[in-house]
Amino acid sequence: MRIVHFKSAIKSIALIFLTSVFCFNALAEQASIKGKKTLVVYFSQPENINPTDVDGRTGASVIVKNDKTLGSTQYIASIIQKQTQGDLFRIETVTPYPLEHEPLIRFAEKEQQENVHPALKNKLNNLNDYDVVFIGYPIWWYKMPMALYSFFDQYDFNGKTIIPFTTHGGSHFSGSISEIKRLEPNANILSDGLAISRNDVADNDTEKDVIEWLNDLKNK
Numbered sequence: 001m002r003i004v005h006f007k008s009a010i011k012s013i014a015l016i017f018l019t020s021v022f023c024f025n026a027l028a029e030q031a032s033i034k035g036k037k038t039l040v041v042y043f044s045q046p047e048n049i050n051p052t053d054v055d056g057r058t059g060a061s062v063i064v065k066n067d068k069t070l071g072s073t074q075y076i077a078s079i080i081q082k083q084t085q086g087d088l089f090r091i092e093t094v095t096p097y098p099l100e101h102e103p104l105i106r107f108a109e110k111e112q113q114e115n116v117h118p119a120l121k122n123k124l125n126n127l128n129d130y131d132v133v134f135i136g137y138p139i140w141w142y143k144m145p146m147a148l149y150s151f152f153d154q155y156d157f158n159g160k161t162i163i164p165f166t167t168h169g170g171s172h173f174s175g176s177i178s179e180i181k182r183l184e185p186n187a188n189i190l191s192d193g194l195a196i197s198r199n200d201v202a203d204n205d206t207e208k209d210v211i212e213w214l215n216d217l218k219n220k
């Protein structure tokens with residue numbers, strides 16, 4: 001009889017332990033942004049466009065909104081910044097990327113194959129001020145652009161919440177969130193960031209969709 005009690009006590013303890021581990025992980029996955037000081041970091045490479053294109057999406061990876069020409073990721077970053085009232089930081093490389101599509105494709109391919117971590121132009125001096133950092137990038141050759149690797153080389157996101165977003169041509173995040181987890185093992189990284197196809201970026205509904213996603217994050 002005593003043995004039976006002992007066994008069920010062990011079972012209950014194991015159950016409580018497993019439940020608390022599960023709850024802790026679930027909490028760690030949450031990324032409430034309510035009341036948090038927010039930074040929006042992005043990398044984006046608007047390409048040269050045909051000057052006869054007027055509004056909305058053009059042939060290249062740019063959108064034209066209110067007479068401003070923006071890269072796709074840059075446009076999404078601007079919506080997030082406006083909504084969160086956070087600060088904006090653009091990742092730029094010392095050596096500029098080609099503006100024409102084909103040379104850019106070849107340049108990025110070589111950079112990735114050779115595992116180049118390009119030198120960055122500007123420095124972020126106050127990462128410690130922020131609790132939540134949105135990080136946005138296009139997918140290049142199924143990965144983050146190499147400039148993001150340079151960025152993660154330079155900063156330690158220990159204890160910070162990272163919320164990834166991307167624009168892409170069909171690959172979605174393509175494993176890049178796991179890559180960020182590998183590079184920043186001590187950050188709390190939201191697994192289901194926001195991925196928007198470049199074909200949808202200029203749609204009228206996109207701003208609304210981004211705002212809804214942000215509201216969901218606030219209410220978590």
Ligand SMILES: Cc1cc2nc3c(=O)[nH]c(=O)nc-3n(C[C@H](O)[C@H](O)[C@H](O)COP(=O)(O)O)c2cc1C
Pocket residue numbers: 043044045046047061062070071072073074104105106108109137138139140141142143167168169170171172197198
């Ligand atoms: C060099 C390069 C490589 C790309 N590789 C991919 C890819 O592997 N998968 C994908 O879905 N889209 C790919 N794309 C498309 C971009 O991810 C997409 O156009 C993105 O919206 C560009 O964002 P940006 O305007 O902010 O730079 C690539 C674009 C470029 C320029």
